[in-house]
Amino acid sequence: MSLKTPLYNLHISLGGRMVDFAGWQMPVQYKSIVEEHNFVRQSVGAFDISHMGRFRLYGPGSQALLMQSVTCPVDSIQPGQVKYGLVLNALGGTSDDVLVYRLNDPDDLPSKDQWALVVNASNREKIWTVLLAAIEGPETRIIDETLDTTMVAIQGPKAMEICGRIAGVDFSGLGNYHSRSIQWKDHEILVSRTGYTGEDGMEWSIPSYLSDSLVSALAFEGVPWCGLGCRDTLRLEAAMPLYGHELEENIDPLQSGLSFAVRKPIAGFVGAECLAKLEGDTSRPIRKGLRLSGKRIARQGDKVYQDGKEIGVVTSGTFGPTVGASIAMALVDPAAAQSPLAVEVDVRGKREEANWTPLPFYKRVKS
Amino acid sequence: MSEKRYAPTHEWVEIKDGFAVVGLTRFAVEQLTDVIYIDLPKVGASVSAGQPIAEIESVKAVSDIYAPVDGEITEVNTALSSDASIVSRDPFGEGWLFKIKTANANPTSHLLDNAGYEAQIAGQAH
Numbered sequence: 246m247s248l249k250t251p252l253y254n255l256h257i258s259l260g261g262r263m264v265d266f267a268g269w270q271m272p273v274q275y276k277s278i279v280e281e282h283n284f285v286r287q288s289v290g291a292f293d294i295s296h297m298g299r300f301r302l303y304g305p306g307s308q309a310l311l312m313q314s315v316t317c318p319v320d321s322i323q324p325g326q327v328k329y330g331l332v333l334n335a336l337g338g339t340s341d342d343v344l345v346y347r348l349n350d351p352d353d354l355p356s357k358d359q360w361a362l363v364v365n366a367s368n369r370e371k372i373w374t375v376l377l378a379a380i381e382g383p384e385t386r387i388i389d390e391t392l393d394t395t396m397v398a399i400q401g402p403k404a405m406e407i408c409g410r411i412a413g414v415d416f417s418g419l420g421n422y423h424s425r426s427i428q429w430k431d432h433e434i435l436v437s438r439t440g441y442t443g444e445d446g447m448e449w450s451i452p453s454y455l456s457d458s459l460v461s462a463l464a465f466e467g468v469p470w471c472g473l474g475c476r477d478t479l480r481l482e483a484a485m486p487l488y489g490h491e492l493e494e495n496i497d498p499l500q501s502g503l504s505f506a507v508r509k510p511i512a513g514f515v516g517a518e519c520l521a522k523l524e525g526d527t528s529r530p531i532r533k534g535l536r537l538s539g540k541r542i543a544r545q546g547d548k549v550y551q552d553g554k555e556i557g558v559v560t561s562g563t564f565g566p567t568v569g570a571s572i573a574m575a576l577v578d579p580a581a582a583q584s585p586l587a588v589e590v591d592v593r594g595k596r597e598e599a600n601w602t603p604l605p606f607y608k609r610v611k612s
Numbered sequence: 613m614s615e616k617r618y619a620p621t622h623e624w625v626e627i628k629d630g631f632a633v634v635g636l637t638r639f640a641v642e643q644l645t646d647v648i649y650i651d652l653p654k655v656g657a658s659v660s661a662g663q664p665i666a667e668i669e670s671v672k673a674v675s676d677i678y679a680p681v682d683g684e685i686t687e688v689n690t691a692l693s694s695d696a697s698i699v700s701r702d703p704f705g706e707g708w709l710f711k712i713k714t715a716n717a718n719p720t721s722h723l724l725d726n727a728g729y730e731a732q733i734a735g736q737a738h
Contacts, residue, residue, distance in 0.1 A: 278671045279646045474672055540649040540696075542669055564648045564671050571648075593667075593674070 250295035251395045251453040255460055259470055267366035269296040271473050278474035282566045285442050285479055289401035290471035291463050298369030299391045302360040306385030313379055315345055318508040322347045327422045327437050329506050331498045332372055333516025337523050339492040341368040346424050365488045395456045400446035408447045411462040430458050443483025443607055482565045484605035490545055490560045491532055491574055497523050501532045530557050530576040537571035538598040543590045549575050550589045556581035568606045617720040618729035619680040625720050632681050635708040639733045641700045646671040650696045652688040652710060683714035
């Protein structure tokens with residue numbers, strides 16, 4: 246029995262093609278994945294991301310709990326700042342990739358510390374269990390508010406301006422990867438300048454009963470709804486990792502090119518000891534970008550060859566509507582990635598020529 | 613020209629000048645959306661009904677295309693190699709896929725008629 250987000254009826258009324266995604270009924274697309282992709286790159290689009298797990302942490306032990314559980318420099322996150330980090334297993338493999346929000350006011354005492362954590366839908370229960378097991382002291386609390394809230398991403402070059410109008414707030418001072426609590430419809434809601442598309446934009450978390458208000462406001466602004474299909478093509482062009490593809494329990498963040506999200510020295514969090522040892526290990530596969538010469542699409546699990554030798558495996562692939570080519574990310578032998586020799590991907594039994602290409606495939610020009 | 617007949621796997625067939633012209637139904641291309649590439653069979657290939665002989669790739673997924681009748685591929689729609697989206701725009705016309713020369717006197721008798729196909733796809737949309 247899969248879960249439905251508060252926007253389920255909206256998706257049905259818009260003709261969304263619903264699929265089960267991590268235990269949730271989610272729209273892959275309403276009409277065309279490519280059209281929805283282009284809305285976001287060129288103008289704006291809205292995504293229902295209510296399936297993402299949303300936790301709140303309160304109390305004096307919450308920073309220590311996050312320091313122990315997440316790889317990013319939690320102790321240097323300023324109030325109002327958001328950081329990307331990883332939750333690792335004891336072996337240094339990845340249990341999840343998450344966003345950590347520090348919510349308290351700058352002058353609050355540490356005892357008033359407040360944090361939010363956004364985790365992948367597929368890992369919500371796993372991460373909840375990890376945090377519950379590590380929590381210390383009666384004053385530190387953790388709440389899962391996923392099922393009581395709606396989360397919507399508004400993404401694209403016009404997103405900030407539109408969000409500002411909807412909120413009645415000037416967001417021009419809100420930095421990238423920063424959050425703010427605002428009063429909206431007589432309620433305090435959490436908004437942040439974050440996203441998963443490679444475009445500028447925001448993510449809003451609101452109480453579920455305000456869903457209709459947000460849907461109407463977005464409709465008034467002419468913002469089209471976009472499905473998970475284009476969320477995938479957008480994040481892939483921007484080379485953002487997707488859990489279950491570029492990240493897994495047996496893939497560590499360093500090999501996936503995410504050392505920026507791991508604090509130095511590598512210590513003080515679950516999995517740090519093993520990860521520190523892996524740091525010097527140059528034998529394990531690393532994440533690289535490939536551009537295929539033809540139009541056929543390499544999919545997860547397709548093998549990569551060089552000079553007749555298997556050198557790795559595709560983790561994600563698609564046709565990138567903005568880059569106009571078949572693109573893929575793969576975990577490959579680091580020596581092969583340095584070699585100028587041609588690469589081939591076995592796409593359902595037929596070898597397709599491919600070339601190494603720097604990540605990301607697409608980078609927006611900042612205005 | 614005969615009336616179109618349909619395979620349960622969403623190919624249509626029309627007998628024209630003794631050849632079976634094959635394409636994909638509108639229902640099929642609407643389900644696929646965002647068609648990127650079509651891999652067509654080789655001219656001269658012998659095919660039998662129900663055999664996967666081509667593939668159509670959309671952003672979302674890749675799907676097999678099956679030969680709806682027995683015979684030999686005599687022609688493929690080469691326009692599709694430069695612009696696969698023709699299939700989405702005009703699946704029953706310009707977007708035809710290939711032609712099969714068939715030895716059978718009544719090659720489409722095992723296929724569905726329009727009403728039969730409509731009945732099959734009712735409720736299949738997702």
